Amino acid sequence: MESPLIENEEVEPISLSVVASTETSKNEKTLGNEINIKDKDDEELEEININQAIITNGDDDDDDDDDDEEDNNQYNNGTLIKLPKKYERSFSNYIMISHLITRMGDKSWAFIIPLFLITLSPNSLIPISVFGLSQYLFRLLFGPTIGKMTDKYKKVQIIKLGIFSQAFAIGLSCIILFILFKHVGVIENSTTSSTSSTSTSSSTLFSSDLSIFLFILLLLLSSIHSLATQMMDISVERKWTPSIVKRDSILTKVNTRMRQIDLGTEMLAPFLAGLVAQLCGATAFIWIGVFNFFSFFPQYILLKIVYDRVSVLNLKIDKEGLIDFKDGCDLSTFIYGGGGGDDDDQSNLKTKKSFKQFLMGEWNPFTNIIKGWxxxxxxxxxxxxxxxxxxxxxxxxxxxxxxxxxxxxxxxxxxxxxxxxxxxxxxxxxxxxxxxxxxxxxxxxxxxxxxxxxxxxxxxxxxxxxxxxxxxxxxxxxxxxxxxxxxxxxxxxxxxxxxxxxxxxxxxxxxxxxxxxxxxxxxxxxxxxxxxxxxxxxxxxxxxxxxxxxxxxxxxxxxxxxxxxxxxxxxxxxxxxxxxxxx
Structure with missing residues (x-):
């Protein structure tokens, strides 16, 4: 089902004065109030066959008595616009578990890479500075473009793209670092002498054209990983979560626990990464990279479970019941727009127009920065x-x-x-x-x-x-x-x-x-x-x-x-x- 939202459609910002009103018309685009819907029988709720998806949350047991009262406005003219409370808790737990797994890998990787860059170039801070600046610069330029993609394309395809890009960037970065360490001689030194000998290696990161090329490639991959992480954060936290969790009480708990996961991994991941580095020496990045690489698989599995079980319910993410959770454009139209038709010349014309639009308009980062602002x-x-x-x-x-x-x-x-x-x-x-x-x-x-x-x-x-x-x-x-x-x-x-x-x-x-x-x-x-x-x-x-x-x-x-x-x-x-x- 294609989204009824047209790409160039101007969407009016949500007016808080409308949110404050007690009655809203059907055409007002406000997310502040939930629509009061007629009650549905308990027998209809039992038809929702996702009982296997439930993970109970002990912290919320005291709210269970209020479920019936709060679930009365789940439907709008027979269309599901709000999941039962226990399902919102269940699916949010899947999302938080996936967030925890990947954050551990990402925080460990972010901590260990600067340490190994200083090992590759012990007398210069330039590699570390350039490494950090490249990621922030890419986020600055492509942040609005990444956000636009999460708005336009199908949610599950964005998740696949983000996770694949992260895994690809981390996996290839491990290979490049291994080649760099071999080229500079760090790994050989670490296996034949003490750790201090790494700083006396005759080669450095900028000692040859090969090492410079590999370092530039490493910067590009780190930037891709940063953008892919941003894509996942926006898609899961800003798009998936509020679409699935409609109750503000549960949503606030989810947001709070996501921040707790971020801060908890901020403390724990560097400690564990440092411990691995102490035990494994110059090859520690391989073990941390492998852990980070394989952490993306359970992340995808958990999110795919949520997507499949929400999709089968035909949950609508807007109060009018017009936009389905599965709606969005297909990623195959990212570069080449939908051609079609029996006339090849007409199809080629559409393709050329779409490719020009890709280069000069729709996906130009500077254009998206202006439009985004x-x-x-x-x-x-x-x-x-x-x-x-x-x-x-x-x-x-x-x-x-x-x-x-x-x-x-x-x-x-x-x-x-x-x-x-x-x-x-x-x-x-x-x-x-x-x-x-x-x-x-x-x-x-x-x-x-x-x-x-x-x-x-x-x-x-x-x-x-x-x-x-x-x-x-x-x-x-x-x-x-x-x-x-x-x-x-x-x-x-x-x-x-x-x-x-x-x-x-x-x-x-x-x-x-x-x-x-x-x-x-x-x-x-x-x-x-x-x-x-x-x-x-x-x-x-x-x-x-x-x-x-x-x-x-x-x-x-x-x-x-x-x-x-x-x-x-x-x-x-x-x-x-x-x-x-x-x-």
Whole structure:
């Protein structure tokens, strides 16, 4: 079934004033309210033959008594527009398990590659810098294009493309690294002498045309892997999950646990990768690469189970019951548009036109950046997304390489920096664990995600400002030194707490036909933030000017807080219309 959405159709942004109304017309494209539907008999629910798909969730057992009441609006004129609650929980568990498996592999790979690049070129930081910059640059240029693809094409085909691209990039990267290590002589040295001999190898990464060519190929593959990961994140988190999980209470839990998985693997994966590197030496990348490569298979199997069992139900992802979960264009039309017909000349003309459109228009990254920005700025949640992106225009993070290098130069020990990084992830994880509890508690935040998000973003702004004040007072004083670090650690609570709300609002308040493109623009903006901070830091002539980076970072974070505050004043009661309750 082809999607009724025409590619060039202008989709009106979802109006929050419409969301706030108690009655909506059939033609209004708002995702804020669920449609009240007539009750269906329990016998009809029993006809949904997906009982084998159920994975129970012990944390939600106390809500089971409310299932009947909440499942009354599953149908619209006999069309399934909302799954029963237990099925939403089951399928979201499949999605989260697949996310956990692949995140472990990706985080391990991201940690180990820079270590081996410095082994290949021990006297230069250029390979590591270029490696990181290439990924951010590709995300900046192709983020909107990737997002557009997730909007236009069939969900299962996008998943196949993303997983295949990831596996292809990782597998070939392992082969290239093995050849590079053999060429430079690292593997031979590691098997015949101590680890220190690797730094005295006569060859380096830039010692021959072959090694340079292989390094460039490695950069290309890493960028492909980064884009494929972005495609999977947008497709699964921003497209699949809100289409399957229609209840905001369950959706918020899923978003929270996805962030917990990200932060948990951020701590655990580098530790395990470092342990493997310690035990296996120069060949560790092979074992980590093999694990990462094979992690994509269970990811695909779990997502395919979800797709098959949702597809058989003919679930509609829009409230009017017009757009099916399986709808979308076929990927075979990515380059060559649908020709057809008995007239070969007419078919060739369509093919040439489509190929020209591919090169110069539809899939030109610069065209998509412009179109993406036009769509992005007219969204009702524009200020929320902008606020989130501005939080990334900073070096005041325990995970920021620029800040880590500076603190090391200022005399911070390796153990201090390690604890600093670990505590940043732990406090970020803690904020996600408290998120649902704060929404459930009987206080000012009860069932009000907007107020809770304002608290989180103000918390980050206050603590980065405190860190700047103590930095200005001189880090030579041990009190200032540790308050500076503690303030940055505490600011992580605000970032990761606010991120949950930002994702939820994008999932619910951006039309499903534009959600991928808007998410791609968001990713592109975050990549731009990292690149800008890198360029500014590279332009500084001395570490004595590091305070400039500090106050630029603080300014961006405070501007992000101001952006969300304007949104808060305008849409303070939006959560009542999104049914953020019983979380």
């Amino acid at each position: 036009i769509v992005f700025q007219r969204q009702s949640v524009f200020l929320v997304i902008l606020a989130y992106c501005l939080l990334w225009f900073t070096i005041l993070s325990p995970h920021d390489s620029i800040l880590t290098a500076y603190l090391s130069n200022q005399g911070y020990s390796y153990i201090e920096l390690s604890i600093f990084r670990g505590l940043g992830a732990i406090f970020g994880l803690g904020s996600t664990l408290l998120y649902n509890r704060l929404l459930k508690s009987k206080n000012v935040f009860k069932d009000n995600m907007n107020k809770l998000s304002l608290f989180y973003i103000l918390e980050e702004g206050i603590f980065v400002l405190i860190s700047g004040l103590f930095f200005a007072s001189s880090l030579s004083n041990w009190v200032n030194k540790y308050i500076f670090m503690i303030s940055i650690i505490l600011s992580r609570c605000g970032l990761y707490g606010f991120e949950i709300t930002e994702i939820h609002y994008v999932q619910r308040l951006v039309h499903h036909s534009e959600r991928g493109l808007v998410s791609g623009v968001e990713s592109s903006l975050c990549s731009l933030a990292v690149l800008i901070m890198f360029i500014i830091s590279s332009s500084l002539q001395s570490t004595n000017n590091f305070f400039i980076l500090i106050w630029i970072s603080i300014s961006f974070v405070l501007t992000g807080g101001l952006s969300f505050f304007v949104w808060f004043l305008k849409y303070n009661n939006i959560d009542k219309n999104l049914n953020v309750s019983n979380i």
